[in-house]
Structure formats: C-alpha cells, structure tokens
Amino acid sequence: MGPVAPALESVADQFLRLLPEGWRLSESTIRRARPLVDAALKAGWATEQLRSELVRDMIGARSPGGVLVERLRALPAPPPAAPSATSACAEHPSVGRRGGLWGECAGCWANRQG
Ligand SMILES: [Zn+2]
Numbered sequence: 001m002g003p004v005a006p007a008l009e010s011v012a013d014q015f016l017r018l019l020p021e022g023w024r025l026s027e028s029t030i031r032r033a034r035p036l037v038d039a040a041l042k043a044g045w046a047t048e049q050l051r052s053e054l055v056r057d058m059i060g061a062r063s064p065g066g067v068l069v070e071r072l073r074a075l076p077a078p079p080p081a082a083p084s085a086t087s088a089c090a091e092h093p094s095v096g097r098r099g100g101l102w103g104e105c106a107g108c109w110a111n112r113q114g
Contacts, residue, residue, distance in 0.1 A: 011041060011047070012034045012035075012037035012038040012041060013030070013034060015037050015041075015047055015050070015051070016030045016033055016034060016037060017030070018112065019051065019054075019055060019068075020051075020055055020111075020112065021114065022058075022064065023055060023058075023064050023068070025064070025065045025068070026065060029065035029066075029068070029069065032069055033065075033068060033069050033072055036069065036072035036073060036075075037050070037072065040072065040075055040078070043075075043077070043078055044077075044078040045075075045078040046078075047104075048089055048090070048104070048105065048108065049078065049079060049090070050075075050078075052090065052091070053071070053075070054068055054071050054072065055068075089105030089107060089108060091105070091107065091108065092105050092106070092107030092108065095107040
C-alpha cells in the first residue's frame with residue numbers, strides 16, 4: 001500500500017499555509033497552487049527543498065502568490081538527495097529535525113516562529 005492521496009494533499013495544504021513571512025496566500029491561490037505542490041511532492045521534491053526553491057530571491061515581490069504559482073508550473077526535476085546527508089537541512093546542516101508530519105529542521109522551525 002502506497003501513500004494515499006488525501007494525506008499528500010494535506011501536506012501540500014500545510015506547505016502552502018506555512019510559507020515564510022511575506023508569503024501569505026489567498027484561498028484562491030492556495031487552491032491553484034495545491035495540486036502543483038502535490039505534483040512536486042510526488043515527483044520527489046522534499047518540502048524544505050521545494051520551499052527554498054519557491055521563495056528564493058523573492059523579497060518584495062508585488063504578487064508573491066502569482067510568482068509562486070508560476071514557479072511551481074516551471075519547476076524543474078527535483079534535486080538529487082545528498083547521499084551522506086539524507087536528513088540534514090541545507091540551511092542548518094548541524095541542527096536536528098523535529099518530529100511530525102514534515103520532520104522539519106529545528107532551525108527552520110525557529111526561523112518561522114520569528
Ligand atoms: Zn533548516
């Protein structure tokens with residue numbers, strides 16, 4: 001039995017609702033972006049990799065939601081996972097991950113708390 005669609009969809013939903021500061025998305029943008037995030041996760045993107053890819057160089061974007069959807073549509077193949085650092089966050093390689101759905105890096109989590 002593989003992963004079931006509803007669980008993956010809820011990961012995509014959480015991903016979109018927990019983007020960094022400045023990336024608050026409207027409900028309509030979340031609805032547009034959710035299947036694209038879902039597809040990216042199925043294609044092998046890790047949530048942290050995907051988030052870094054989508055929000056890079058975007059400080060001050062006038063329409064973050066529109067840019068985000070465009071980036072999702074133009075998303076390349078996922079980067080290969082580093083074989084010796086399967087669970088390390090690229091930004092916080094020395095920090096452990098928290099438990100839970102995403103296994104989010106504790107450093108990234110702390111950043112999100114502001
Ligand atoms: Zn991190």
